[in-house]
Amino acid sequence: MSYHVVWFKRDLRLHDHAALAAAAQHGPVLCLYVIEPGLWAQPDMSARHYDFLLTSLRALDAELVQHGLRLQVVRGEMLDVLERLFAHKPFISLNAHEETGNGWTFARDRAVARWCRERGVQWQEYPQFGVVRRLKSRDHWQAAWETHVAEAQVSVPPLTGIPLPWPERRVPTAAALGLPADPISRPQVGGRTAGLAVLDEFLSARAGQYRGGISSPLSAPTACSRLSPYLAYGCLSLREIVQATRAQLAALPAGDRRRKGLSAFMSRLYWHCHFIQKLESQPDLEFLNLHRGYDDLREDEWNEAHFTALRCGQTGWPLVDACVVMLRETGWLNFRMRAMLVSVAAYPLWLHWREVGLWLAQQFVDYEPGIHWSQMQMQAGTTGINTTRVYNPIKQAQDHDPHGHFVRTWLPALRRVPDSWLFEPWRMPAYVQARCGVIVGRDIPLPMVDLEAATREAKAGLHARRARPDVRAEVAGIVARHGSRQRPLRRKSRSPATVSQLELGL
Numbered sequence: 001m002s003y004h005v006v007w008f009k010r011d012l013r014l015h016d017h018a019a020l021a022a023a024a025q026h027g028p029v030l031c032l033y034v035i036e037p038g039l040w041a042q043p044d045m046s047a048r049h050y051d052f053l054l055t056s057l058r059a060l061d062a063e064l065v066q067h068g069l070r071l072q073v074v075r076g077e078m079l080d081v082l083e084r085l086f087a088h089k090p091f092i093s094l095n096a097h098e099e100t101g102n103g104w105t106f107a108r109d110r111a112v113a114r115w116c117r118e119r120g121v122q123w124q125e126y127p128q129f130g131v132v133r134r135l136k137s138r139d140h141w142q143a144a145w146e147t148h149v150a151e152a153q154v155s156v157p158p159l160t161g162i163p164l165p166w167p168e169r170r171v172p173t174a175a176a177l178g179l180p181a182d183p184i185s186r187p188q189v190g191g192r193t194a195g196l197a198v199l200d201e202f203l204s205a206r207a208g209q210y211r212g213g214i215s216s217p218l219s220a221p222t223a224c225s226r227l228s229p230y231l232a233y234g235c236l237s238l239r240e241i242v243q244a245t246r247a248q249l250a251a252l253p254a255g256d257r258r259r260k261g262l263s264a265f266m267s268r269l270y271w272h273c274h275f276i277q278k279l280e281s282q283p284d285l286e287f288l289n290l291h292r293g294y295d296d297l298r299e300d301e302w303n304e305a306h307f308t309a310l311r312c313g314q315t316g317w318p319l320v321d322a323c324v325v326m327l328r329e330t331g332w333l334n335f336r337m338r339a340m341l342v343s344v345a346a347y348p349l350w351l352h353w354r355e356v357g358l359w360l361a362q363q364f365v366d367y368e369p370g371i372h373w374s375q376m377q378m379q380a381g382t383t384g385i386n387t388t389r390v391y392n393p394i395k396q397a398q399d400h401d402p403h404g405h406f407v408r409t410w411l412p413a414l415r416r417v418p419d420s421w422l423f424e425p426w427r428m429p430a431y432v433q434a435r436c437g438v439i440v441g442r443d444i445p446l447p448m449v450d451l452e453a454a455t456r457e458a459k460a461g462l463h464a465r466r467a468r469p470d471v472r473a474e475v476a477g478i479v480a481r482h483g484s485r486q487r488p489l490r491r492k493s494r495s496p497a498t499v500s501q502l503e504l505g506l
């Protein structure tokens with residue numbers, strides 16, 4: 001009996017799964033997940049991703065059991081697995097979602113497509129986000145997104161399963177894949193059931209905190225939806241989240257606080273795909289400046305000491321260091337604090353976004369290459385189409401952690417520092433340091449650079465580059481390719497600054 005392979009990747013659910021539904025219409029299916037050592041050896045991958053993945057795979061397997069099937073988890077490189085499977089038991093088609101992953105998965109998918117062509121296997125990929133493959137123009141992208149999210153959700157079809165033709169070894173541990181241990185003390189739990197519970201809790205209650213609550217690192221952990229890892233691993237479909245949000249918006253009475261929160265949340269779900277589309281349309285933005293006019297700006301000046309201080313939460317700027325510790329302990333940070341970390345890295349510490357981005361990608365459980373690399377470049381100022389966003393960590397602390405609760409939670413060494421010195425402890429007079437028992441340089445680090453002067457110098461360097469005629473000349477082309485069309489372009493003011501404003505909302 002011939003059959004169809006459904007290759008699960010970052011779509012770890014049965015509900016609203018186009019590839020599974022299509023394959024199951026044509027006959028028995030083999031539900032395959034391949035743990036690829038080559039992927040896990042990439043510098044953006046980490047044990048915390050793997051832990052979330054394993055819980056999500058277990059949950060997917062449990063779902064399949066309810067339909068009388070098992071998830072077939074195989075360790076190996078994809079082409080080897082396909083070859084072996086085909087040799088044992090030829091199959092008719094290979095079905096998967098369209099993945100906008102990192103450079104490694106992009107190359108692997110091309111190799112898989114070639115393999116299928118050579119073996120006469122039908123290779124079918126299905127979109128799972130509002131991201132358009134081989135997009136010709138951004139002009140009608142918003143309409144395409146709307147169409148995607150409005151389509152009916154596909155329910156789980158009747159399934160007949162095919163097992164693997166060989167007994168598979170146990171699922172490898174993170175250590176067996178060479179991933180250094182990276183425990184999180186407060187992890188988000190993977191899997192669809194957990195994701196649905198988070199969605200339900202957000203829509204029914206926490207959405208009321210969204211507006212006004214998502215910027216402060218104190219309120220953000222409960223005010224934000226916390227759906228990012230479930231979207232990144234596909235435990236929930238984007239479409240079902242959008243539709244559930246719209247249904248809740250329609251059901252809530254006017255004036256309900258949650259309505260504003262849900263409207264703001266909806267725009268983030270749109271941005272989700274807007275940013276992934278950038279990587280889909282230009283895969284090299286993971287490695288190269290989106291605007292090549294910014295090449296050689298930070299590339300030749302790598303400062304390892306600055307990077308080590310940042311990664312270790314030892315910059316001496318309390319809010320920055322507290323964010324690094326929280327990220328290490330939980331695998332998550334809110335948008336504003338992520339942007340602030342990158343801003344500090346890119347401006348006063350003058351670090352290139354690529355190395356910083358690899359470190360952060362490993363830290364974020366919700367690592368989504370399309371959002372991540374587009375945001376890294378946007379915050380570092382190398383897209384050419386965004387206004388420079390520089391977040392001053394002292395001002396951010398004053399605005400979003402005015403009483404120092406967040407900083408003191410994650411940096412116990414600062415607990416005895418008086419409020420008035422908390423955000424700039426290096427300015428504490430010696431007698432205050434002695435009195436509170438916190439000596440700068442001994443108990444807490446001294447910042448490596450003068451924040452204001454270093455930021456000023458960095459901005460000047462970036463702006464000088466931005467003003468070069470050859471750099472300005474490239475901007476329109478980048479806007480045409482990647483810029484949001486959500487707001488109409490006003491013809492008269494097509495200067496780079498206005499173009500940047502266009503992108504500001506996105």
Ligand SMILES: Cc1cc2nc3c(=O)[nH]c(=O)nc-3n(C[C@H](O)[C@H](O)[C@H](O)COP(=O)(O)OP(=O)(O)OC[C@H]3O[C@@H](n4cnc5c(N)ncnc54)[C@H](O)[C@@H]3O)c2cc1C
Nearest residue numbers: 224225226227228268271272335338339366367368372375
């Ligand atoms: C440097 C940097 C790197 C980032 N890397 C990632 C990443 O790897 N994965 C990731 O999911 N998000 C990333 N973000 C975007 C954002 O910070 C996270 O999506 C958000 O903090 C996740 O928490 P949440 O699900 O509670 O967000 P919510 O505010 O509840 O948003 C809901 C969903 O909308 C999407 N979203 C929210 N904000 C943005 C945004 N600014 N751009 C694009 N999509 C957005 C996400 O899918 C998110 O899950 C990054 C932001 C920055 C500044």
